[in-house]
Amino acid sequence: MKRGNPVWVWTEQRNNRLMDVGVELLGKGLELSERLNVKLETILIGNQTRKLADELMAYGADTVYMIEDPRLQTYQSDVYANVLADLIKEHSPEILLIGATNIGMDLAPRVAAKVETGLTAHCVDLYIDEDNGIPYLAQVVPGWGGNLMVKIVCPEKRPQMATVRPGVLEKPARNESRKGEIVKVTPDIKDGDFKVKTIEMVEEKAVGIPIEEADTVVAGGWGLFSAGGFKPVEELAEVLGAAVGGTRPAVDKEWISDDQMIGQSGKTINPKLFISVGASGAMHFTTGFLRSKVIMAIDQNPDAPIFKVSDIGLVGDLREILPYLIEELKKVV
Numbered sequence: 001m002k003r004g005n006p007v008w009v010w011t012e013q014r015n016n017r018l019m020d021v022g023v024e025l026l027g028k029g030l031e032l033s034e035r036l037n038v039k040l041e042t043i044l045i046g047n048q049t050r051k052l053a054d055e056l057m058a059y060g061a062d063t064v065y066m067i068e069d070p071r072l073q074t075y076q077s078d079v080y081a082n083v084l085a086d087l088i089k090e091h092s093p094e095i096l097l098i099g100a101t102n103i104g105m106d107l108a109p110r111v112a113a114k115v116e117t118g119l120t121a122h123c124v125d126l127y128i129d130e131d132n133g134i135p136y137l138a139q140v141v142p143g144w145g146g147n148l149m150v151k152i153v154c155p156e157k158r159p160q161m162a163t164v165r166p167g168v169l170e171k172p173a174r175n176e177s178r179k180g181e182i183v184k185v186t187p188d189i190k191d192g193d194f195k196v197k198t199i200e201m202v203e204e205k206a207v208g209i210p211i212e213e214a215d216t217v218v219a220g221g222w223g224l225f226s227a228g229g230f231k232p233v234e235e236l237a238e239v240l241g242a243a244v245g246g247t248r249p250a251v252d253k254e255w256i257s258d259d260q261m262i263g264q265s266g267k268t269i270n271p272k273l274f275i276s277v278g279a280s281g282a283m284h285f286t287t288g289f290l291r292s293k294v295i296m297a298i299d300q301n302p303d304a305p306i307f308k309v310s311d312i313g314l315v316g317d318l319r320e321i322l323p324y325l326i327e328e329l330k331k332v333v
């Protein structure tokens, strides 16, 4: 029998489609709840979401709290946070996991503040550890300049809250025969509770191949400054039919958009071939592509940490290596 306070996952829907990250979190939630021998429960806010509740149960949810209201079809900051915080106060979950989409990143801190607990953003791993026989959630993030993995704990307050970026965790297997319970919740929402109203969500069209879908990704870092900008990376990507990504300094320099940033606060990708150019290899960056099949790195510093995670390393000046590589590839691709 499962006892103790449950593990919760907030499962985001948009236009009545589940976001992948919620499903990915269910896989982790299942692992944590089995370890604690407690139920895995999900919170689903929207309208006419019954089909989605069935999907969540197939992915491992023992209980789906279904909050339905036509006014909640689209994400509403204040009201979603109020609904979730009220449910937490009523049911006292031990752990709450939220996918760090743009919406999840808006929701999680609001909820944490309302229920007065801690929140660890952009975790790259989560597991149950013990202190004097008392289990707790270990929340792992890169820290200290990205050179160390740090374990964050929330010893006193509950729930222990963490966000995880899409793509960091793997999706669990779907099992249609799994059964769960749907609990319909009808919160008392007044029109005046919508201090800010989201009227419509418009999806931005991706330019080029989105990095999370590409087989090959070429990513550039601050080292491109020496080459006067990102052009050589774009040229290499073009020859290879690859998508272009980069590090945070590349975004700060406006060589690439936010959408192309790879790493703990950016995207997690796992292409067949990942080429890093002029990036030192801080863990904040490398956590975003470690599951790539083949990793190749170009950097002038032979001691750069990027070479520790690379299958192929080219040590040298990118201003010499890239033009040569591009010319040679043009002959064969």
Ligand SMILES: Cc1cc2nc3c(=O)[nH]c(=O)nc-3n(C[C@H](O)[C@H](O)[C@H](O)COP(=O)(O)OP(=O)(O)OC[C@H]3O[C@@H](n4cnc5c(N)ncnc54)[C@H](O)[C@@H]3O)c2cc1C
Residues within 6 Å of the ligand: 145, 146, 220, 221, 222, 223, 224, 226, 227, 246, 247, 248, 249, 250, 261, 262, 263, 264, 265, 266, 267, 278, 279, 280, 281, 282, 284, 285, 298, 299, 300, 301, 304, 316, 317, 318, 319
């Ligand atoms: C909470 C937090 C979250 C973060 N999240 C992210 C994230 O998601 N993604 C991310 O990328 N960063 C993130 N960062 C920043 C991260 O810690 C690093 O600062 C960043 O990744 C470094 O980028 P870089 O490798 O491009 O630059 P640098 O570390 O400056 O590396 C530049 C590299 O270029 C090489 N180089 C220079 N000139 C040449 C040349 N001519 N030829 C060849 N090589 C050359 C250098 O040897 C060096 O290795 C985060 C930081 C924090 C605190």
